[in-house]
Amino acid sequence: MTSIEYIIDHSPALIIAIPLLGAFLTPLVSRLGSRIRNVFVIIVAMLTAFLVFLLASDVFSDGIRTYIFGSQDLTTPVVRILFEVDGISIFMAIISVLLSLLAAIYSWSFMKKYDGLDKYYTLLLLMTAGMLGMELTGDMFNFFVFLEITSISSCALIAFWTHKGEAVEAGFKYIVVSAVGALFVLFAVALLYGQYNALNIATLANTIQYSFLDKIAFVLLITALGMKAGLVPMHMWLPDSYSQAPSSVTLILVGATQASLYGVFRMCFTLYGGVFADGILSSMTVGWFIVVLALVTILIGVTMAIIQTDFKRLIAYAAVAELGYMFLGIGVGLTAMGTSYGKTALDGGVFHILNDALDVGLLFLVAGSIYYATKERDLDRMGGLARNMRYTSMFFIIGLLAVAGMPPMNGFASKLLIYESTYQLSPILSIIAILSSILLLAVFVKVFHSVFMGPELPRFRDVQEVPRSMLLAMGIIALIIIVIGLIPGIVVENIVQPAANSLVNHLDYISHVISIGGV
Amino acid sequence: MFDEIIYILLGIGVFFNILAGVGLLRFPDVYTRLHAGTKCTTFGSIFICGSVILVALKMWYQGGAEESVLALHTAIALIAILITNPTGAHAIARAAYRSGVKPAAAVVDDLKNKGRRKK
Amino acid sequence: MSEMSKIVRTIAAIVFPFIMIYGLYVIAHGHLTPGGGFQGGAIVASACALLLVAYGSMWTMRRIGEKRLSVFESIGAFFFIALALLGLFFGAVFFNNFLAGSSFLFGDIPMVGSNTGDMNTGGVLPLMNFAVGIKVVAGLFVIILVMAYASNHMEKKRGEKQG
Amino acid sequence: MSEIVLKTIVGTIVLALFGIIFGLLYKGIDRKLSAHMQARVGPPIRQPFRDVMKLFTKENVIPRHAIPWIFNLAPLAGLVATISILLYIPIGGFEPILSGSGDLILILYLLIVPSLAMVVGGFASGSPYATVGAQREMVTMIAYEFPLAIIIVSIAWKLNQLGNVDVFALSTITANPVWNTASGPLGIIGFAILLIVLVIVTPGELSKIPFDAPEAETEIAGGLLVEYSGRNLAMFYLTDGVKTVIMASLIVVLFFPYNLSNILGITGVYTTYALDLIFYLLKVFLVILFSVTLIRVGVARLKIDQIVYTYWIPLTLLSLVGLVFIMWDGFVTVP
């Protein structure tokens, strides 16, 4: 066995272990000096990213991978924790690891002026580990544990600027919401455990009976994870925390929100997939519920975004609207389970996860750059910055076009998949999706005007372009956006469709555990 | 004989514990409640723990292997109670006085003058 | 006035080593009796909290210092994950109990069924207990220490503002 | 692969010229006709060509508060995006050059780009008048996009119900004219309603009276184009012309995709193409006449919140009624 194969074999464990190790060592390393610490953190993030890409290439070529912690042999029944990495898991992992790597790079200059940075970087790595754990795990309780890691670390990071009351308030709201949500997830896990004496997702999915208690567990899981993913009307924590966190943190928060969204995907399609597939519960019921909530999410997100005057809050509401598109994808995929357009909608939803992460992430980074340069977030007090910050404004235009789904950016590709499939369920869905997309465009044109356009304001005369590390992070995202926008077909075929297929084929997920001796 | 001793000790212990509860409910103010709550429970727990120790010793004598551990650990728990309880009571009493709870129907209150005397 | 009365202080000083040795006992016997790294750690941290409440946070901060505790926490966490990684290198997979049954230091298999318990069983479990123990002691105590210190600080500030 | 690339290159050049020439031509006709309706003589039909020529010879002023690179780029981007739409639209009997590479949704989005370019250009010019005009343009855009989306999705939905694939592709729509797909009177009424709505949407899309609040010359002195002059303004002028052609062709394609050659049964290759092209130009002319010229002459300008109201409440409701009619089409049949 060559060493690279050895690494690939153990990469699911290492993907979690390395950021954790990095996080535990960061307080020690930071005693050596701030530059060494930054380099250390970036190296850890890059190593993690490298492992994720290795694993991804393996998963996309060879199918589902299972990693059992503690012992090689899987006994019947499954007693040990196992990681089960399929298409959607690794798809989400790629997004998370990309975002955290970019955040680490972006933080180099962005956070330079503040104190408490060793803890900041520790929490950054912990958050990465938490998201990756949520996405790769195949065990319900482990999912809960990583959910908590993610939410606690992100809460602390949201409240990073403690001298501002708003940041603390946002952090408190976030922690209340996520604590309640996580507790209900735990309650649902306990309900499932009490009935089937199993914690493994595959085992549970194999034996689930859909009794009344299972219904309650389902409701709790979907609602709690939906809240953590920002489903309207449980989205109100989202603009608060997104807007008050430092921008580099907001970038990862996008990933954390999407990890919760992944939870919804996993619960709907894998854990309760058999229930839907066998028709015990009509997927219409749940699907339409999610579809309606998704439409409300899109509409409220975008209409609230239009009237905001705080830059980051506005983007946060736009992010809510974008989340609605993903939920629309899930909902239609669930409602029309088995049809081709349902599959297309699911593809679109999954693809949009990637695009949303990039687009909204880029916009948040731009907002952070503006804040870095001008110490200003109020749209009413800005103007004329396109003169001094040419690169930033270019990146903003790219982000604007992408988030509004204008061709040829990546947002258009995924939205096209959603528009051209959801109309078959009901034309209204498509119509509202299209309309909201235009509204999003309007929202960002407003931002574009009030931040970058207009006469040069005297107080911004000395504004400089932001340092190189920030430009680098934004540039990487912009590049990825354009590349994905130009070759959407390749991306959809090679990454998105395997991910969506792994959601639909819940039997594969189950049988993979059976085939290695479990259940 | 041995068994009877155990029963008697248990009886005393429970009697004092219940007494503590009643005293806790009946007395008029914090300090007197502390009298009941601390003293009686401590005393009661001495007896109950003592009887448990006796039970364990008896079983050890009868051939149980590990009951000595039970006896020892119970004794340690008892000692812990004995050390901590009066201190806790003292702390509460002092805190109560400082937080402004005056002893109800007090005949004499020397503590009132403490701060003044220092000046 | 950040100390409690003399009685409390004396008792705290007397009780402290006993609670601490008891907590360490709980940590060390995690694989035999109820308890383990976390429980024992919580007990030791409570012992430290006892000192904190009896002597005040300034005193405790001078004695221990939050930086040193943070380092201890990092070390504990590092040992824990390092043990897990050793499982990958010596055993086969992450978190493998590679010492169990290897008849090395902690590697015996106990008599199956009820027994009085040997210290040197359980593979890496006792080591992990200690690692988690260190971590939990440092972690929980840092939480209390920092919060107490901050509350003290705020109280002082409030007093300054009023007076 | 190389064949389609070649076709694309040639098609782009040809269609760009076609679009510009016919756009200006229709503009001239429109002006002449409206003058006649208002009992004026009006300019000659070639007047728009002259205007463009004159603009090219004028100074291209970049105002002080403008951001030059955006200010200059916006007109160009708008014109380019508009021209690219032409490649997706079937003109007469010609298949669209990029028929397999884009669909109605794409056109919907590409139609936004010229307006967006105008908006961005307006914002970039740094003048309050232009800013107000630009934001009005944006609001108008939001407003008319709702009924437009309903129309497009309804047609696609109907076609999909009939079992077609690629329903968003214009080639599919031209192959199945909407009037033929309706299985009863309800469907016909529904499509008629949609047609009416689309006709009302068109002036909004082209910023013509009564939806020309962005360029209201009496209030904000030309609106978002106030700072533009010279060749940049010429670019916008051309954009407007091409866009007029495109909107009209869209109506033609969606609702009147009939070709004269099919009706008359003519088979010759060249004659077919020529006949269809001429018939197509005629259809476009008629559409422009009804949806631009007549409306422009007939009514007065609306306030900006009235525009939103008009598009979002009456027109949206109307088009939703049309959608409902189309959806219920199969259930209600004439005995």
Add this chain to the structure above:
Amino acid sequence: MFSIDTGSGFWNPILWVLVIIIAFLMMYILRSLGRKDYRKTTEQIKPFLSGNPELEKDKMHVRGSNLYWGFRESLKGFYNVLLKLHSGNTSDYILWFVVIMAIFFIIIGVI
């Protein structure tokens, strides 16, 4: 290969970009036929304000919250309700969670 096919439509960005490039070149040439120069120092680069005196730069800039006034005006009722719902109260956040949970319970449990 480069295009995505949704089953109801398609989109090939590469060809579109090709079109854009060619058209851009053409139009750029057309544009460069026009006159480029202007007198940079004269009054003509001042923003056109119908002859009104030029304001301060801060006031010249239309503020972000003033944009889309018409949109907000025409949807006033909707926004009033919406803003009331976004109360910023932590308890309300959890309340909405409970509400959705209750509705979902009823949908799943009763149906």
Add this chain to the structure above:
Amino acid sequence: MSRRDMFAVVFFSIVCMFFIFSALLMHPFGSPDETDMDDMIIKNTQRETGANNGVTSVVFDYRGFDTLGEATILFTAVAGVVLLFRRMKET
């Protein structure tokens, strides 16, 4: 009682009802239906992990990864608290 409270009470009572239902529908207290996984752990704990304490063997061996997560959470919380109070310590 404000309108919000009335609104809340209605939905809150529905949720309460469902929780009580679920409590009533649980398996009878003290007799879990299905215990395969745990029986297996109880039977094998001494042999596989060498520890007498079943719970510890679950915590550190069978579900050791959860414990890593738990330790991480504590670490996270500590880092968070220290981060939040960093300004207070300076003065």
Add this chain to the structure above:
Amino acid sequence: MISFIITTVICFITYLLLTTGSGTDVWIWSYEEILIGIILSLITGFIARNVFVKNNLRMLNPIRWLIFLVYVIGPFFVGMAKANIDVAYRVITGKIKPGIVRISPNLKTDLGITMLANSITLTPGTLSVDIDEDENDLYVHWINIKEEALKKKPVDYKYVCNGFPKWIRRIAE
């Protein structure tokens, strides 16, 4: 250094008490337990050395421990029993006459005053409420004050805690 050793030894003894019956190698302990116990005691001793022992090595004398045991089992336990019967009487009848009095037991050491305070808390009708840090005077809450005790101030400690201070002086000073 000496404090370190003392703490370590005491901790080790405690540890041995806790782990009785762990084996048969050394009477009822096993080698491993003793080894681990030594290590843990060293750790504890190191950490707690300055807290536990405060420049006062009087308590090393084993005779003092003997006296302490005698004290606890003899007068202290009797006093405690009396106290409880007294409290039982008060609880049942509800007759109380409380007050806070000051006594001067004249004990010098911290340990002594602590022991006395705890003894007082556990014995007849009294509860130590506060302590004068400078003069080691105790303020005692007395549930049933005797009239004759109030004549002299501070109150003679004999009324409150019969002979305890004497015992304690023997133990702790």
Add this chain to the structure above:
Amino acid sequence: MIEFYNTLLVVLSLLLICILMAIIRIILGPTAPDRVVGLDTLNTIVVVGMVIFGAAYNLVIIVDVAIVYALLSFVSTLFIAKYLEGGRF
């Protein structure tokens, strides 16, 4: 299961009554110190109850919990006391 099982259980049920009384004091307690007194009493009784449970089940090892509680309940009492006497932490 030992020979004193039933006796110990009777003792236990009586202790539950004591617990009830302590809880009533916690609930009623007009001032905070009263509540703390109730808590303190509750602590002691629960420790005793744990000891008795351990003896009744004849499970030696679980008596450890009682020791933990006996030692640690003291700390929480001290914290509350310190708050009440107005000291800074």
Add this chain to the structure above:
Amino acid sequence: MIFNIPFIAVAALIIIGLYAVIFRKNLIKTVIGITIIESGVNLFLITLGYREGGVPPIYTNLPEDVSIPRGMVLPVPQALTLTSIVIGVAVLALMLSLVIHIYRVYGTLDVRRIRRLRE
């Protein structure tokens, strides 16, 4: 036989906690509510793993007459609960530190006044 009282207690605890979060106006009450929910969930997990007449799954000094495995309570829920308790402490500590900060800035703990972020 005893009619699932512990399960109902679990439901009651969760409901009480939710009540505290939704209806009480004080932030510390909110925090206490979350603690109560968490206690309820912990109790639920442990109750799930209880087997009537079982003993803890610990082999040290085990009485001889226990049948294995049916005579022991389930170990996994206990392990889960341990994790959950630690998480509870972590969350509690973080929440309370945030509460302290909020009080520092806003000078109040009333939920209705702590809403600078809205709309």
Add this chain to the structure above:
Amino acid sequence: MLLEYAHIVIPIFIVATSIFAVLLRDLLGAAVAVAAMSLLLSLEFYILQAPDVAIAEAGVGACLTTAILIIAIKATKRMEEEI
């Protein structure tokens, strides 16, 4: 059996204390009630044969939770304010 009544009575106690933890206006009283609840919960864990969890809950609930709550109350405000 008598022991089963413990499983009825102690949960009721837990619920009672938790209710008062929520209802008391004095936050210190609430903290005391939470401590009592935690204590009873620990007892319940104990009689549910989970000594490990009981120790953890004892260590955390009896000491640390109360300590943190008290510190927080000290740093903020003791009484719930009324508006």
